[in-house]
Amino acid sequence: MDRINKAKLILWTILGIAGAVAITRFIFGLGVTTNLTDNTPWGFWIGFDVMGGVALAGGGFVIAAFNYIFGKKILHPIARAAILTAFLGYVAVAIGLLFDLGLPWNIWHMIIYWNPHSPLFEVGWCVMLYLTVLTLEFTPVVLEKYPNIKLLSIIHGFLYKIRIPLVILGIMLSTLHQSSLGSLFLAMPYRLHPLWYSPIIPVIFFFSAICLGFMMVMVESMTSSYLYRKEQEIHILGKIKKYASYMLIFYLFVRFADIIIRGAGSFLFSFSWGMSLFWIEILLSCIIPLIIFSMPIKKIKISILYFGAFIGVVGVVFNRLNVGGITHLNNLTEIGSFYFPSLMEFSISAGVVSAAMLIFFYFVENFKVWEESPFDNLVINKASKFNSFKVYLGSNPIVNRTKFSFSFIFAFGLTFALISGGEIHSSGFDKSPVTKARGADTLLIDGNRDGYGVVFAHVNHQKLGYTCGYCHHINKPDDKATGCYECHDDMYLIGDAFRHDWHSSSSGANLDCFKCHNKSVSKGMNFKFSNKKATHICQNCHNKIIPLDSRIKILKTYKSLSYTDAMHSLCINCHEQKLHTDSLLKQIKPNLAQCSKCHKNFSVFKKDKKLFQGKKENKWVVVP
Amino acid sequence: MEELLNFAKGPLFRFSFAIMILGLIRLFVLSLINGLEAKKKARDKSIPKGYVRKMTFGFLFPLRAFRVKPIYAFVSILFHIGLLFTPIFLFDHALLFQNSIKISLINLSLSKQVADWMTITTIITGILLFIIRISSQTSRFISRKQDYLLPLLLLIPFISGLVCAQLTVEPDVYNAFILIHILSGCLIFILMPFTKIAHCILLPLSQWITARAWKFPSEAGENVVIDLGKEGETL
Numbered sequence: 131m132d133r134i135n136k137a138k139l140i141l142w143t144i145l146g147i148a149g150a151v152a153i154t155r156f157i158f159g160l161g162v163t164t165n166l167t168d169n170t171p172w173g174f175w176i177g178f179d180v181m182g183g184v185a186l187a188g189g190g191f192v193i194a195a196f197n198y199i200f201g202k203k204i205l206h207p208i209a210r211a212a213i214l215t216a217f218l219g220y221v222a223v224a225i226g227l228l229f230d231l232g233l234p235w236n237i238w239h240m241i242i243y244w245n246p247h248s249p250l251f252e253v254g255w256c257v258m259l260y261l262t263v264l265t266l267e268f269t270p271v272v273l274e275k276y277p278n279i280k281l282l283s284i285i286h287g288f289l290y291k292i293r294i295p296l297v298i299l300g301i302m303l304s305t306l307h308q309s310s311l312g313s314l315f316l317a318m319p320y321r322l323h324p325l326w327y328s329p330i331i332p333v334i335f336f337f338s339a340i341c342l343g344f345m346m347v348m349v350e351s352m353t354s355s356y357l358y359r360k361e362q363e364i365h366i367l368g369k370i371k372k373y374a375s376y377m378l379i380f381y382l383f384v385r386f387a388d389i390i391i392r393g394a395g396s397f398l399f400s401f402s403w404g405m406s407l408f409w410i411e412i413l414l415s416c417i418i419p420l421i422i423f424s425m426p427i428k429k430i431k432i433s434i435l436y437f438g439a440f441i442g443v444v445g446v447v448f449n450r451l452n453v454g455g456i457t458h459l460n461n462l463t464e465i466g467s468f469y470f471p472s473l474m475e476f477s478i479s480a481g482v483v484s485a486a487m488l489i490f491f492y493f494v495e496n497f498k499v500w501e502e503s504p505f506d507n508l509v510i511n512k513a514s515k516f517n518s519f520k521v522y523l524g525s526n527p528i529v530n531r532t533k534f535s536f537s538f539i540f541a542f543g544l545t546f547a548l549i550s551g552g553e554i555h556s557s558g559f560d561k562s563p564v565t566k567a568r569g570a571d572t573l574l575i576d577g578n579r580d581g582y583g584v585v586f587a588h589v590n591h592q593k594l595g596y597t598c599g600y601c602h603h604i605n606k607p608d609d610k611a612t613g614c615y616e617c618h619d620d621m622y623l624i625g626d627a628f629r630h631d632w633h634s635s636s637s638g639a640n641l642d643c644f645k646c647h648n649k650s651v652s653k654g655m656n657f658k659f660s661n662k663k664a665t666h667i668c669q670n671c672h673n674k675i676i677p678l679d680s681r682i683k684i685l686k687t688y689k690s691l692s693y694t695d696a697m698h699s700l701c702i703n704c705h706e707q708k709l710h711t712d713s714l715l716k717q718i719k720p721n722l723a724q725c726s727k728c729h730k731n732f733s734v735f736k737k738d739k740k741l742f743q744g745k746k747e748n749k750w751v752v753v754p
Numbered sequence: 755m756e757e758l759l760n761f762a763k764g765p766l767f768r769f770s771f772a773i774m775i776l777g778l779i780r781l782f783v784l785s786l787i788n789g790l791e792a793k794k795k796a797r798d799k800s801i802p803k804g805y806v807r808k809m810t811f812g813f814l815f816p817l818r819a820f821r822v823k824p825i826y827a828f829v830s831i832l833f834h835i836g837l838l839f840t841p842i843f844l845f846d847h848a849l850l851f852q853n854s855i856k857i858s859l860i861n862l863s864l865s866k867q868v869a870d871w872m873t874i875t876t877i878i879t880g881i882l883l884f885i886i887r888i889s890s891q892t893s894r895f896i897s898r899k900q901d902y903l904l905p906l907l908l909l910i911p912f913i914s915g916l917v918c919a920q921l922t923v924e925p926d927v928y929n930a931f932i933l934i935h936i937l938s939g940c941l942i943f944i945l946m947p948f949t950k951i952a953h954c955i956l957l958p959l960s961q962w963i964t965a966r967a968w969k970f971p972s973e974a975g976e977n978v979v980i981d982l983g984k985e986g987e988t989l
Contacts, residue, residue: 528791531784531787531788538780539772539777542776543768543769543773546772547764547766547769547772548765
């Protein structure tokens, strides 16, 4: 039990690290935890967790197909473990995806809002359906542990009867899904490096998934044999090794044939970062495993075989990473920003994998996943000689529980402490100051001068009979119709309409603190009674800052909305209100409160666009 | 000094706070699971429920203790009230909560005078408890080292906090004392799940666990013999 417990201890520690990072990610968002940018929105999580995870789960459908459909009964002993691996792999994919989605609570949208033209739609549905199928395929293993409960045994019997249709369905969905992950990249021929972009990338994905499936099953079988001190399943490994080498040769052939036929062969030997990545990938995923697999199984050591299979798995996952983000042009050229995953991204991925492995061990130990129980071959450790100076932690399960939970919380606490508070608080929106609207009778409202603004017929609104104070709802002291930009001074951030330092400074208003603050506030002692009692409102001194006819009559806070929020709430609310009250207006202008009413493609100002554009560059990404 | 203070306020505090919260949850869950598992193994599954309930509530609301040892009970209750409520409802701490985790206890917080008196009460009762412990031969007999040390350790943040709360202290003195305050607080947080201070969370379970522990599984005797390495010897 020593090996498996050590492994579990490490996995629990990783899980603890990932737990703290996960909380950071969900509270503070992607910007803090990842190195992803608008240029590189898909990074390590998509490449490894989602695409790599799906490929790693390929063992399930490959073994199921060989066992149930092609009648290779020799693989039967590992079929259940392979299906369990696939099931956990897909659960890990779904969870990994939740981390990567900006709005993870909207993940159910694809079930209801269909967009059948999108490859992602197909990917999403396939993951969902295949996960369901895998659950149904694996449920009998759990149910057969409870033969005495009648309902469960009925369900078990039913699932057992439909297992072959389920397996076929699973293989179909897997085939679709493994390849449709490749189809995603058909849409971006200019983004992917020519050595990876191919019209048949779905097919390449499918073939590599089969190779990976075989190698992954080998790795999984050898790892669990090692950890549980079982005898290695040599005859099965030999068979899978044979299939894997055939498939690898075929995959290698297709890959190179595709590159040469497409005419991208010159990239194979033009020295560049892309080329070296490609050769590393081929070396890892095909050549090293092929050399090792070509040796007869009885002559090679199990550790070398393990090395070969493991390197192969790493290689194919590296392929997914390459396609998923590393070889995108902005990483290989100087156009975009170079992306390298942050430590937090790595730890989340490691945590998801660790969780999956721990659940795998749990199933293996508690249900009949293998023919024999993992505890059969174990020599039960006798308790070491009683030592009264040592803390006695109890029997084996209790010791494990104590140790694992301790390592978890220790790792969690340490990571939680190390995630820098400064980093979290410093990130956020950049300031984008607002400039004054331009024009006279007609205004161009374009606060950040990016050329996309709203044309506002100022004089027409005046003609409709609204006084200045109706919209200009607060005036600065001794001012009339103060401009919007003076208080709402940032495009997207909440601003401060009150200048505290100026009021208190001797060169400014030179006011005593207690002119505005209550005297009982001294030293912050009784500050607890809410701000209203502690501080006076502006109108106490500036009694005319809110015009009598103002639309917004109450001054609740010193904070001012962002420019965009202020504009939208003032215009849209008023327009909607007018539509509700004025039935004639509703007939003439039914679209008064819609986006397109104000945000038009204004040709009038287009020729003068340069005039309105400040130094700020256009923000759109230009892709070669 | 400033750097050390920043470290103590930032990473060290976050670490110890996380360890405390998670550690206490872990301890509670582990005790629950282990107790339930012990129940599964035990041959005699019954426990004196009425007694367990009576003792648990008896510790939560120690009315009986007033009759037996009135002075000790009174001092102990004052100590516990001060220990729990002063740090949580202190105004300065409430501001920290509001700034960091956006949970506002400001409306519930104690006024300065009440907080000061509660702190002083806690310190005095803490010292009294210590004196009671060392003056009685019975309690000296059942005490370990940590039983003497922990009450004194608990008092350090209270004393240093009281010094810091005085508005007249100089900045250097303030910094030194706030450092002691934070460091000792962090030490207590870390020690909480691993020492007897954990009774703050284990109290509802402790009587149940004790009652459960006396129902040994049927083969317990042999296991003890194996653990002691005395197999085959006649008892």
